[in-house]
Amino acid sequence: MDRDLVERxxxxxxxxxxxLVHQVSDTLFGIARRILRDPGLAEDVLQNAxxxxxxxxxxxREPDRFEAWAYRILVNACYADAPRxxxxxxxxxxxxxxxxxxxxxxxxISDRDELEQAFRRLPLDQRAVFVLHHHAGMxxxxxxxxxxxxxxxxxxxxxxxxxxxxxxxxxxxxxxDLREGRLA
Amino acid sequence: MxxxxxxxxxxxEFLDDGADRTPAATIDAVLLAIRTTPQERDLRxxxxxxxxxxxxxxxxxxAVIVVAGVAAFNLFGPSPDAGGVxxxxxxxxxxxxxxxxxxxxxxxxxxxxxVFPGYSDQVAPGTYLWPADGAATPxxxxxxxxxxxxxxxxxxxxDRDGPAEMAFGNWIIANVYADPCQWQGSALDPAVGPTVDxxxxxxxxxxxxxxxxxxxxxxxxxxxxxxxxxVPADLDPATCDEGxxxxxxxxxxxxxxxxxxxxxxxxxxxGQLNVAYIVDVDGDRLIIDTWHMPGTSAADLAELxxxxxxxxxxx
Numbered sequence: 001m002d003r004d005l006v007e008r009x010x011x012x013x014x015x016x017x018x019x020l021v022h023q024v025s026d027t028l029f030g031i032a033r034r035i036l037r038d039p040g041l042a043e044d045v046l047q048n049a050x051x052x053x054x055x056x057x058x059x060x061r062e063p064d065r066f067e068a069w070a071y072r073i074l075v076n077a078c079y080a081d082a083p084r085x086x087x088x089x090x091x092x093x094x095x096x097x098x099x100x101x102x103x104x105x106x107x108x109i110s111d112r113d114e115l116e117q118a119f120r121r122l123p124l125d126q127r128a129v130f131v132l133h134h135h136a137g138m139x140x141x142x143x144x145x146x147x148x149x150x151x152x153x154x155x156x157x158x159x160x161x162x163x164x165x166x167x168x169x170x171x172x173x174x175x176x177d178l179r180e181g182r183l184a
Numbered sequence: 185m186x187x188x189x190x191x192x193x194x195x196x197e198f199l200d201d202g203a204d205r206t207p208a209a210t211i212d213a214v215l216l217a218i219r220t221t222p223q224e225r226d227l228r229x230x231x232x233x234x235x236x237x238x239x240x241x242x243x244x245x246x247a248v249i250v251v252a253g254v255a256a257f258n259l260f261g262p263s264p265d266a267g268g269v270x271x272x273x274x275x276x277x278x279x280x281x282x283x284x285x286x287x288x289x290x291x292x293x294x295x296x297x298x299v300f301p302g303y304s305d306q307v308a309p310g311t312y313l314w315p316a317d318g319a320a321t322p323x324x325x326x327x328x329x330x331x332x333x334x335x336x337x338x339x340x341x342x343d344r345d346g347p348a349e350m351a352f353g354n355w356i357i358a359n360v361y362a363d364p365c366q367w368q369g370s371a372l373d374p375a376v377g378p379t380v381d382x383x384x385x386x387x388x389x390x391x392x393x394x395x396x397x398x399x400x401x402x403x404x405x406x407x408x409x410x411x412x413x414x415v416p417a418d419l420d421p422a423t424c425d426e427g428x429x430x431x432x433x434x435x436x437x438x439x440x441x442x443x444x445x446x447x448x449x450x451x452x453x454x455g456q457l458n459v460a461y462i463v464d465v466d467g468d469r470l471i472i473d474t475w476h477m478p479g480t481s482a483a484d485l486a487e488l489x490x491x492x493x494x495x496x497x498x499x
Contacts, residue, residue, distance in 0.1 A: 012223055018215055025211060030204035039202070043210045050214040051221055058223050079336075080301055111194035112201060119198070135199045169191050 006063035009054075017054055024067075025050065027136075028074050034131045035078050037120055049077040068146040071136075075128045075147060110176060111169065118168035126161040129154050297326050304335040314338070314354050316499075321354045322468035325404065328494040330487060340491075347479035350488050355471040357432045360386040364393060364431050365424040371433070380462045380469060384409045387460065390431070392416065401461065403472060404497030408463040417455035461492075466499055 001023070008016035028049065032042035052073050060069055119127065132143045133154075144154040300312040307329065314325040333340045339353040359375040360383070361367040376386045384398040388411065396412035419429070461472040472495070474488060 014215075014218055017218060021211060021214060025206040025214075026204045029206040029210075033202060033204070034199060043207055046206065047210050047213055047217075051217045054214075054218045055221055055224055058225060080304075108194075108197065111190075112198050115194060115198040131199070134195065165195065166187075166191050169194060170187055173187070173190070 001064075001066050003063045006057075006060070006066045010057040010060060010063065017057075021050055024070060028070065031071070031131055031136060032074060032078055034135055035075070035124065035127045037116070041081075045074070045077045045081045048081055049074040052077065068142065071132065071146040072148055075132075078128065079124055107176070110172065114168055114172040115165055118165050122161050122164060126157045126164075129157040130161040130165075133158055300338060300340070301335045307333045307335050307340065311494075321470055322356060323465045323470060323497050323499040325354060325470075325472075326494075326496045326498070327491055329491055342484065343480075347477055348481060348484060350474070350476035350480050350484055352472060352474040352488065352491070355432070355473060356469065357383060357471055360390065360432045361430050362389070363391040364429050365391075365419070367430040368425040378469065380407075380409050380464045383462050383469065383471070384411055387411055387413060392419070393431075398462075403461045403463050403492065404495040406463050406465050406497055408461045408472075411460045411462070413458040413460060415454060415456040415458075419454050463497065465497055468499070470497070 002020075005016050005020050005023075009020050025046065029042060029046050032045045032049070033039050036042050036045065049070075053070055056073070060066060119130075122130070128147065129140075129143055132138045132146065133140060138146065140154045140158065141151050143158075144151040147154065297311055297313040300314055301307060309329060309331045311326055311328045314321050314327075316323050329340060333342050334344060335341070336344065339351055341349065341351040343349045344351070357376070359371050361370045362372055363370040372386060376382050381398075387393075388395040388398065390413075393416070394414045398409040398411050401408050401410045413431075415429070455478055456475050457478070458473060458475045461474075463470040463472060472492070474492070476485060476488065
């Protein structure tokens with residue numbers, strides 16, 4: 001992240017902030033979309049988060065901490081702006097029909113659907129840790145720092161999220177194997 | 185089948201699914217918004233490096249008082265919300281929808297009452313709204329809270345995680361677990377019936393939680409059943425399924441859960457005392473669930489009762 005860009009935006013330079021938005025928006029959108037599982041909602045959350053970042057930039061004492069600071073604002077916006085009933089909006093998956101389907105394709109789609117359902121059952125705070133760690137590639141200490149929580153809490157949330165997803169995945173595979181007669 | 189490898193592969197595909205390109209319209213909206221959105225001031229008092237004369241000391245003292253006053257306004261004034269824009273940090277100062285001095289762009293709700301923020305470290309005193317959404321409440325619910333409350337996930341808390349914690353939330357309950365600790369496989373089948381009495385009976389019958397007999401009350405202008413429920417003080421969460429205790433679930437499997445190692449995320453604590461109000465809103469069922477700890481003072485409980493007394497439910 002360009003420190004000078006952050007400092008100029010912090011001083012009220014709207015052109016600098018525009019450059020900053022172009023640099024970070026895709027990353028932030030990707031995180032919001034994965035946490036919320038709703039692209040439309042993620043757009044709203046991202047918009048709110050970016051305006052909040054603009055408003056509160058003067059409070060950022062260390063420009064080098066911009067990314068972690070922005071992640072926290074984004075995750076808080078996910079918590080604040082996601083009405084409960086929208087967390088379970090269904091996502092219609094368009095299946096490709098112009099290529100030959102085989103067992104691996106069906107298994108892959110089945111796995112993703114199972115993980116999608118299991119992920120949607122996770123609380124938002126577990127989803128946030130899971131996405132920041134596994135998608136954004138942040139070490140748990142950095143995730144904890146970004147979210148303002150103890151490292152042990154971040155580790156615990158990741159543990160519960162992973163365990164729930166794995167249990168759903170294994171149970172789904174067992175059901176698939178049973179249907180296909182692969183289990184004794 | 186190598187479960188670990190397959191799970192990691194499937195998880196990677198799941199997370200990589202979809203495009204991350206921010207829609208241009210979203211960026212345009214942000215850039216348009218910042219043109220009329222002022223940045224917040226960061227008040228810093230510089231260190232004094234040279235000796236000051238008496239008149240200068242007086243001027244400096246006056247400046248400190250003025251700056252401290254502005255800082256106090258910024259900290260404790262009408263817009264304390266730390267998280268998101270338009271998250272409802274601007275309450276109406278009275279039951280009538282009078283605008284505040286610094287209106288929040290997206291705070292307006294159906295009756296002009298501010299939607300309760302989803303996340304805030306300092307909710308300003310005033311009247312707030314939980315809007316009808318079909319997931320947590322079938323009707324608009326307004327309530328008035330004094331100072332000292334925060335919000336986590338749209339639930340008002342006071343002294344969160346402390347010995348005197350208290351909070352209240354709203355639920356539409358789809359089903360109940362017969363055993364909140366060994367909850368896997370214990371969801372009632374068939375699911376709990378749709379009436380207030382059905383739910384009251386199911387909660388009273390829950391294993392491992394002491395429940396009072398339901399009593400008839402009025403909440404928000406509607407008839408309700410009041411039930412007291414407790415979480416055993418000696419409950420060992422490690423003995424519960426997945427290390428969590430689950431009381432009920434809502435449409436879409438939103439659950440009330442307790443993560444004992446994660447106070448930020450939990451819903452129930454050892455020794456916690458719940459008072460659930462099961463409200464009949466013209467045939468729709470709404471649950472207002474309050475909870476407090478043994479250390480919550482009588483004064484705080486009276487404050488919670490006053491909040492409940494201020495509630496209005498509007499289908």
